[in-house]
Amino acid sequence: xxxxxxxxxxxxxxxxxxxxxxxxxxxxxxxxxNVTIQKFDPYINVDPGTLNPYEHGECYVxxxxxxxxxDLGHYERFLNKHTSQANNVTTGRIYQTVINxxxxxxxxxxxxQVIPHITDEIKRRARLLxxxxxxxxxxxxxxxTAGDIESLPYLEALRQLRQEMxxxxxxxxxxxxxxxxxxxxxxxxxxxxxxxKELLQTGIQPDILVCRTEHPITDExxxxxxRFCNVNKNSVIEAIDxxxxxxxxxxxxxxxxxxxxxxxxxxxxxxxxxxKAWKKFLGRLKNPTNVVNVGLIGKYNELQDAYKSIYEAFVxxxxxxxxxxxxxxxxxxxxxxxxFIQKIENLDGVLIAPGFGERGIEGKINAIKYVRENxxxxxxxxxxxxxxxxxxxxxxLKLKNAQSEEVNENAKHKVVHFMPDQLxxxxxxxxMRLGAFDCKLKKNSISAKAYGSLDISERHRHxxxxxxxxxxxxxxxxxxxVGINPENKxxxxxxxxxxxHFVGVQFHPELKSTVENPHPLFMAFVxxxxxxxxxxx
Ligand code: GLN
Numbered sequence: 001x002x003x004x005x006x007x008x009x010x011x012x013x014x015x016x017x018x019x020x021x022x023x024x025x026x027x028x029x030x031x032x033x034n035v036t037i038q039k040f041d042p043y044i045n046v047d048p049g050t051l052n053p054y055e056h057g058e059c060y061v062x063x064x065x066x067x068x069x070x071d072l073g074h075y076e077r078f079l080n081k082h083t084s085q086a087n088n089v090t091t092g093r094i095y096q097t098v099i100n101x102x103x104x105x106x107x108x109x110x111x112x113q114v115i116p117h118i119t120d121e122i123k124r125r126a127r128l129l130x131x132x133x134x135x136x137x138x139x140x141x142x143x144x145t146a147g148d149i150e151s152l153p154y155l156e157a158l159r160q161l162r163q164e165m166x167x168x169x170x171x172x173x174x175x176x177x178x179x180x181x182x183x184x185x186x187x188x189x190x191x192x193x194x195x196x197k198e199l200l201q202t203g204i205q206p207d208i209l210v211c212r213t214e215h216p217i218t219d220e221x222x223x224x225x226x227r228f229c230n231v232n233k234n235s236v237i238e239a240i241d242x243x244x245x246x247x248x249x250x251x252x253x254x255x256x257x258x259x260x261x262x263x264x265x266x267x268x269x270x271x272x273x274x275x276k277a278w279k280k281f282l283g284r285l286k287n288p289t290n291v292v293n294v295g296l297i298g299k300y301n302e303l304q305d306a307y308k309s310i311y312e313a314f315v316x317x318x319x320x321x322x323x324x325x326x327x328x329x330x331x332x333x334x335x336x337x338x339x340f341i342q343k344i345e346n347l348d349g350v351l352i353a354p355g356f357g358e359r360g361i362e363g364k365i366n367a368i369k370y371v372r373e374n375x376x377x378x379x380x381x382x383x384x385x386x387x388x389x390x391x392x393x394x395x396x397l398k399l400k401n402a403q404s405e406e407v408n409e410n411a412k413h414k415v416v417h418f419m420p421d422q423l424x425x426x427x428x429x430x431x432m433r434l435g436a437f438d439c440k441l442k443k444n445s446i447s448a449k450a451y452g453s454l455d456i457s458e459r460h461r462h463x464x465x466x467x468x469x470x471x472x473x474x475x476x477x478x479x480x481x482v483g484i485n486p487e488n489k490x491x492x493x494x495x496x497x498x499x500x501h502f503v504g505v506q507f508h509p510e511l512k513s514t515v516e517n518p519h520p521l522f523m524a525f526v527x528x529x530x531x532x533x534x535x536x537x
Pocket of ligand 1: 406461
C-alpha cells in the first residue's frame with residue numbers, strides 16, 4: 001500500500017513547497033522507491049487553463065492534455081517522470097464532481113455539505129493515484145497557506161485521512177518561514193509557532209517542520225522550535241536559501257530529510273543515495289566554460305513564472321553544453337518602434353515565446369524579420385512559430401497584411417488560422433488542442449539531427465495552426481515544414497533554408513525538458529547561439 005506525505009505551507013506563500021516536495025521525492029526515488037507528487041489547489045477554477053499567466057504563472061500541460069499548476073513542471077523536471085490529470089486537483093474540480101453527483105441523484109434525500117461530501121471527495125482524490133502505478137509513496141502538496149479560509153476543507157480531509165490511515169502511513173510536513181530581523185540581527189521563530197498553532201486548530205500536528213531561512217538555524221533555534229511546536233528536534237529541518245533550486249535536493253540530503261521521513265513511515269532506510277547524475281549536472285551548471293546571451297521575447301515578462309519551463313529548459317540545456325545561458329526578458333511591445341534593433345542586435349539568439357492575443361505581436365514580427373535577415377539563431381515556440389509564418393508571408397511572399405486569424409479574423413491572408421475542429425467550440429476551458437501528439441520529421445533537418453530520430457511526440461496547447469493552403473508557397477520560398485503530424489497533416493515544425501538556425505515549433509518543447517533529459521531542441525539552439533557568438537565576436 002502506498003504511504004502518504006502531505007506538505008502544507010505556513011506564514012507566507014512562495015516558500016517553495018513545490019521545490020521541497022520535488023526534492024524530497026527525488027531523494028526517495030534515488031533510494032529506489034516509486035514516488036509521485038500531486039498538487040491540490042484551493043481555488044475555484046476547475047483548472048488553471050483559463051487563468052492569465054500574471055495571475056498564476058505558466059500553465060503546465062501534461063502528456064494526457066491536462067492544463068495544470070506549474071509545480072507539476074518541477075515534479076517532472078526533478079523526477080524525470082510524467083504526471084497526469086490526476087496529479088492536479090482544484091476546489092473547482094472537487095465541487096464540480098460533487099455537484100454533478102448531486103444532480104444525478106447520488107445523494108438523494110441528503111443535504112450535501114462540506115463535511116462529509118466535499119471532504120470525502122478530497123480524500124478520494126488524494127488516494128486516487130494509489131491504484132495507478134504501484135507507488136510506494138505519494139506526496140501531496142496543498143496549495144495556499146495554513147489559515148486561509150479556502151484551505152480549510154483540505155486540512156479537515158487531511159486530519160480525517162491521518163486518523164483513518166494511521167501516523168505511520170501518513171505524515172505531515174509543514175514548510176514554514178524563519179524571518180531574519182536585520183536590525184535585531186536575529187532569526188525569529190514566532191511566525192512558525194503561530195502557523196503550527198493554526199494547523200493544530202484544525203487538528204493537525206505536523207511531524208516535520210522544514211524551515212525556510214536566509215541564515216543557518218542554530219541548535220538553540222531548533223530546540224526552541226521543537227519545544228514550542230511539539231516536533232522532535234531532529235525533525236526541525238533547515239531549508240536555507242539556495243543559489244539554484246537544483247541545490248535543494250542535496251541540501252535536504254544533508255539535513256537527512258529523507259531518513260527522517262522513512263523512519264516516521266516505518267520504511268527501510270538503507271544506504272544514502274549517491275545522487276551521481278544530479279551532482280554531475282550541478283557540476284556542469286556551476287562551472288560553465290562558455291556563455292551566451294539569449295533574448296526571450298514575450299508579453300508576460302514582468303513575471304518570470306509566466307515562462308517557468310522555458311527558463312528551466314535553458315538551465316538544463318546550458319548545463320549540458322557547459323554554457324551559461326543568460327536569458328534577457330524583452331517585452332514584445334517595446335519592439336514596436338524603430339529603436340527595436342538596439343534591443344536585440346547584440347544577442348546571440350532570440351526565442352519568441354508562446355502567448356495569446358494581439359498585444360505585442362508586431363514587436364515579435366519586427367524581431368523575427370531582423371534575426372531572419374541577419375542570420376541570428378531563432379527559436380519560435382507556438383505563437384513564436386505563428387509569428388514567423390506571418391512575418392515571412394508579409395516580407396518574403398509579399399502577401400501584404402498577412403495575419404493570424406487570432407489577431408484579425410477578416411484578414412485577406414490568414415496564414416495562421418483556426419484549426420477546423422476548433423471552429424464549433426464555444427466553451428473556453430480545456431478545449432484547446434492539448435497534450436501529446438506525434439510528429440514525423442524530415443531527414444537531415446536541424447530538428448531531426450537534434451532529436452536523432454524521425455518520430456517524435458510533443459505536447460501542445462493552442463487553437464490556431466499554420467494554414468496548409470499557404471504551405472506550398474512558404475516551402476518554395478524557403479520556409480520548409482520539417483515536422484508534420486502524420487494523422488492530420490498539421491505543420492508542427494518549420495525551418496528556414498540557408499539560415500544557420502531558424503526553427504519554429506507549434507508544440508511546447510520546454511514542457512518535456514528535465515535535469516536528466518535536457519530537451520534536444522533547446523540543446524541545439526544553445527549550441528547554435530554558441531556558434532554564432534564564436535563566429536561573430
Ligand atoms: N495563441 C496561439 C494559439 O492559440 C498560440 C498559443 C501558444 O503560444 N501556446 O494557437
